[in-house]
Amino acid sequence: NAGVMQNPRHLVRRRGQEARLRCSPVKGHSHVYWYRQLPEEGLKFMVYLQKENIIDESGMPKERFSAEFPKEGPSILRIQQVVRGDSAAYFCASSPGLAGTYEQYFGPGTRLTVT
Amino acid sequence: GEDVEQSLFLSVREGDSSVINCTYTDSSSTYLYWYKQEPGAGLQLLTYIFSNMDMKQDQRLTVLLNKKDKHLSLRIADTQTGDSAIYFCAERGYGGATNKLIFGTGTLLAVQP
Numbered sequence: 001n002a003g004v005m006q007n008p009r010h011l012v013r014r015r016g017q018e019a020r021l022r023c024s025p026v027k028g029h030s031h032v033y034w035y036r037q038l039p040e041e042g043l044k045f046m047v048y049l050q051k052e053n054i055i056d057e058s059g060m061p062k063e064r065f066s067a068e069f070p071k072e073g074p075s076i077l078r079i080q081q082v083v084r085g086d087s088a089a090y091f092c093a094s095s096p097g098l099a100g101t102y103e104q105y106f107g108p109g110t111r112l113t114v115t
Numbered sequence: 116g117e118d119v120e121q122s123l124f125l126s127v128r129e130g131d132s133s134v135i136n137c138t139y140t141d142s143s144s145t146y147l148y149w150y151k152q153e154p155g156a157g158l159q160l161l162t163y164i165f166s167n168m169d170m171k172q173d174q175r176l177t178v179l180l181n182k183k184d185k186h187l188s189l190r191i192a193d194t195q196t197g198d199s200a201i202y203f204c205a206e207r208g209y210g211g212a213t214n215k216l217i218f219g220t221g222t223l224l225a226v227q228p
Binding site: 004031033035041042043044045048055056058059091093095102103104105106107108109 | 145146156158160203
């Protein structure tokens with residue numbers, strides 16, 4: 001009974017490179033969320049996706065960041081031309097849908113370090 | 116604004132009760148949650164409470180909700196060293212089709228043996 005899986009767990013990029021973070025939701029879950037945790041801070045919402053659709057991207061920086069959740073395969077959070085301020089832990093969560101208690105189940109996170 | 120606030124740090128002795136407090140933003144929030152984060156790990160959902168409830172008990176955990184004051188608390192009975200972690204409260208976002216969670220700043224619970 002696999003939970004939310006994220007890879008890689010740790011990612012090091014030089015300034016200006018691209019970072020791709022992958023998230024496989026709990027089997028059967030069609031809703032995916034990305035959150036960012038800066039050092040010493042709580043989690044901040046970035047984007048909420050359903051299969052092939054972005055539902056809420058109100059927390060996404062306007063430039064360099066994009067997310068997708070294709071019909072097949074994992075959700076991808078892509079950061080272009082990374083800067084030092086992008087260093088953070090990026091968490092993915094999934095839920096079965098907008099019903100019940102709206103619980104979100106979190107993955108272990110990808111810790112991005114920009115050098 | 117969307118601010119969920121928590122005290123930053125709590126230290127207790129093993130065997131004592133811990134009470135972690137949280138104030139949230141929107142009185143129309145339907146669900147409120149408590150998550151636990153151990154060092155270097157993701158978030159583990161501990162418990163939740165629906166907004167029409169005042170209290171919920173789940174083994175060693177008791178959640179109290181005061182809607183008038185927008186105050187949420189988590190009580191851990193018989194605190195153990197394994198409870199040492201950061202605890203986050205979260206409210207479900209409001210408005211439109213969003214299902215985002217708005218997290219507090221987190222409370223670091225340190226349990227002394």
